[in-house]
Structure formats: C-alpha cells, structure tokens
Amino acid sequence: MKKKIIAYNRVEKPVLDDLKKKYDVRFFKNIDTKNDPEFLEHLSESEGIIGLELPVDAELLDNGPNLKVISNVSVGYNNLDLDEMTKRQIMGTNTPGVLTDTVADTVFGILAATARRIPELDQFVKNGEWQTEAVGSEHYGINIHHKTLGIIGMGRIGKAIAQRGHFGFDMDILYHSRTRKPDAEQTFNAAYRTLDQLLEESDFVCMITPLTPETEGMIGKREFQKMKKSAIFINGSRGKTIVEQDLIEALKNGDITAAGLDVFENEPIEPDNPLLNMKNVVTTPHIGSSTHETELAMSELAAENLEAGLNGKRPPNLVNPAAFEKIE
Template sequence: MKQKVIVYNKVDPTVIEYLEKTCEVQYFEYNDQLLNNPLFLKALSEAHAILGSRLKVDSSFLDLAPKLKIVSNISVGYDNFDIVEITNRGIMATNTPTVLNDTVADTIFALMLATARRVPEMVQNVRNGKWIKSNIDEEWFGVDIHHKTLGIIGLGGIGSALAKRAHFGFDMNILYHNRSRNEEAERLYNASYCSMEELLQNSDFVCVMVPLSKHTEKLIGRREFSLMKNSGILINASRGKVIDEEALIEAIQQNEILGAGLDVFSQEPVATDNPLLSMDNVVALPHIGSATKETRLKMQLLAAENVVEGLMRGTPKNLINHELILNNR
C-alpha cells in the first residue's frame, strides 16, 4: 500500500507527478481556514507526510496526524515547526537549503542597491513629473555601495553567497558575526569575524541573515540601532521578527540610521498603515527572496525528494532534526 502524502501548497505539476510514482497524493489549497476543512482533517488523520511551507506544526497539529512520519517544508526556514515536539514524536523534519542561496543573495543586493540609490523614490519622482531639469539637485543623491563595508549577521549559505557578490562585484569590505567562524568565507572573500557591537559600529550596510528562533527574535532593537552609523542602512531578508519593528521605525524617524531595505515584516502581509511604508528611505518588498520560477521549482522538487527519501529509506538528506531523531530511535 502506498504511503499517503498531503501537499498543501500550490506546486508545479511535475512535483505531483514525481510524488505519485511512489505515494498516494492529496492536494489542498492553503488558506487560513484549512484546519477547519473536514476533508483536510480526514486526510491529515491518515497522512504519512505533509509538504508545504505555512502550517504551524505544533502539538495540537500533530495530535490530528497520528500516522505522520515526515514534515517537509518548501523553505530554508522552519520557524513554523515546533522541532522539539516533532522530534519527541519520532517525526522527521526537513527543509530546502542551498538551492535558493544565489537567488536570495540576488534579492538582497537588489534591496541594497535600491535603498542606497533611492531607486523606488526616484522612479516615482520621474513618473510624477518632478524631473524638470537636466542636472538633478543634491537632495536626490544616493550613496555608493562599492568599496563600502558590509556587515553580515549570520554567515551561512545565503550570507556566503552575499559576501561573494559584495567582495568580487563591488570591492566591499566584509565583516561578519556568526555562532562559529566561517573560515572558507574568510579565505575566499577576505571576510573578518567580529563581535556584534564591532559589526554594527563599523558597517555601512548591516544585513541580517539569521533564522527566527526564541534566541533571535528582536535580535536588532534600540540598542543595536544606536550603535549603527547615522549613514548606515539596514537590510533584512531573513524573518521580520528578528527586527524590533517599533525600534526600527523610531531609529529612522530620529535619523539614527539612513534607511532600510526590507523583504520581510513582523506581520505578513504587511499592514497598509505600517509607518515604514510611508517612509521614502525604506524600500519594501513582499517577501520575494526566493521567488523566481526556477528556484521555487527547485525548492518544490527538493521538498518532494525529502518526502520520498524519508518514507522509503528513512534518511532524507535535508533532515533538520538528525541528531535528535537518532537519540529517539
């Protein structure tokens, strides 16, 4: 009998075809009322695997899925997983790292350039007929990126891809703060390890690339903004809640920092009355870090491969809770 898999994100048809070679697949379109759908709840009660990226997988969810063997996120992040609870029940948890590194790094650089050179603001000025003379005034000037200092908080796969672009493409000086030294980045990109305080004080651009956890929530707050240069620009493409959003608003309003480029917010979709959206020196994107057709397909296929490997062999290559699972078995 085939193992039963629930897919609750819209995926490419090739992903479903791949899963159906070995599994029985049921698809549900994600919405906020999915857990109130009787058909979904019935399927969940019999499911051996779920594949998607939004559902909060905690004890109450797992109580509804007694046969579950693996949860597969179509994302490098997994803050929607209660890893301890999942592991205590002997369930495998997987994600999709590496395949999105370059695409997210591209997005981050787009944010850096757009914020530093005030691209959205200048586009609006042109469209609104404010460009009325050939030589623009200094009030429209931006700031350079090349030969500046980029501070990366969290130098993992995406951070390393960002450092590569900054070093080779823009001759930037790279500072980084991490839980452990990244000797490869130090060797390849001349990155310098330093304390959080040193990074904040000396960086022209501060890029936050840490996963969301109880240890990183509001990692950057009032104290951190006070340490940044007045000419500093904050870039966040990780998770919105790693930034204290009220402190960020205050720092920009009080000119403690020059501006911010944000792909993520504490509430998503972001509220239309969020003060950050009315600030000319803030560039806001709708969490599009990995959102290209090519990369999303790679992520979906990798998530599906994790499911098949987990169900068929018990050893998916992107197992998040590897050591904990081994201890429980």
C-alpha cells in the first residue's frame, strides 16, 4: 500500500506527477484546513506534507497522528510550529540556496524600479500624459550607483544583494545581522553597523531577514524616523518584519522618500490599503522566487526533503534537527 501524503498550494507539476507515481497524493489549495472534511480525512492517515504556507500548529498535528515530515516549498518556515513538531518527532524542512539569486534579482529589480519610478512613469506613458520630448524635474528619479546600501540580514540572499550592489553599481555596503560576516566584509567591502547606524547612514535600506519572534515588527515608527528623509526602504523579507501602519505614516509624513515592497502584513494585500494609492510605493505580489526555473528547483528539493523524511533518513534541509535526533 502506498504511503499517503498531502500536497498543499504549490508543488510544480512535474514533481507532483512524480510523487503521485510513488505515493497516494492528495492536492489541496487555499482551503479551510481546520474544517475541510476531505483534507482532515486524508491528514489523519498521511505521513508527509509538501507545499507552501500551510499553517502547522498543534491542532493540525493532533489531526495528523502519523506525520513524519513537513516539507516547505520555500526558504521561510515561520508557518511551522517547530517546538510542537519536535516534541512529536516530526521533521520540518525548507528549500534554501536554490532561490538565492532569483530573490536577489527581484529585490534589486524592485530597488531600481522604486528609485527610478519605473512603474509610475510606465503608467504616465500609457495614460497618454507624455506630451513633451523631455520630462520635467517632477518626474526625475534617484541615482543608485555610488550610493550607500544598508542590508538588514546578511544571509545567503543578503550577500547576493550585496554582490549586485557592490560590483554592479559601485555601492558602499553596510549591513546589520545577528553575527558578523567576515566573508561579506572581505568580498564586498561591507561594513558592520548597529541597526541605528545603518538606518542613519544608508540611502537604501533593504530588509531581508527571516520572520522570527525577534524580527517581528523590527522596523517601526522609531526606525523609519532614524532614516534619511531621502532614503528608500525595500522589503523583500516578510511583511510582519515591519509595522506596516508605521511605514504608511512615514511615507505620508515624508520621513522617507519611497518604498518598494514584495511582502505585506496581510497577503493578498487588502484593496483599501493606503499603500496602493501612493505613487512613491512600488508593490509586487510576493514574487521573490517566482520564476519557472526556480520554482521547479524548489519543488524538486522539497520532494527530496520529503522522501528522505518518509524513509527515516535525515532530510538535507532539516530545520529542527532535534526531531531527527529523537527518532534516532
């Protein structure tokens, strides 16, 4: 009899088709996981879950007594209650590495689009408002090259963003993270700063930390007021790493010049969110890793993690090692 697994929200078709050959797979998308009878029935017998943004808490785990592994198709895993999973010897995994360059490309693209006001001026042209050969100063953007880029979170993606800024745009790189990064300091001439120092000195502030209890709400009113009035804020991490209402007020008050956002406090963003009516805000729908090549690579790695866990092996990207130690 084939082992039962659940696929949730996003698993690329070639990977899903391959899993279906080996396992009894049921795919669910954007359902009420606490009340959907088909989901709960399959969960009660499933040994593994693979997918994106499934909230995993004690209640879900109570309904999945046979679970061995939960494999996220993402680098983030704030949707997993790791303490509860570890108590029950359930392994959690993620997909780091394969999306690093893709996310860094996205973040830097948003930075460039915000600095040069590209979405706003694209609409300006399409609306037929371009009436003279040369636009006036009211449509000017801001230079990127030779400016100071402050990166909050110098992990794999932070380093990839630093690489683009340092080598591509001759930017001075500042960073703030839990630990010093000698390799980044040597390779990109990056300088460590306290958070306040980084905010005060940077022309562009890029948020790329994971969402943890320590980083939730890390950037709020006080931090926005620390930034230069000419600063541009970019968030490519998670929406809840900042206080979104404080960002809105900072933009309204002119505490900072503009913002580029790939993530939001609530996703999808509410249609009445004031950010959507601000010309100095560039918004994208959490597309950091959303290319055909990268999404497929993430699904493949997530499936590798899943199958290792199902077979009692240590997954290559285990985020709660204590769960495997308990199994051993």
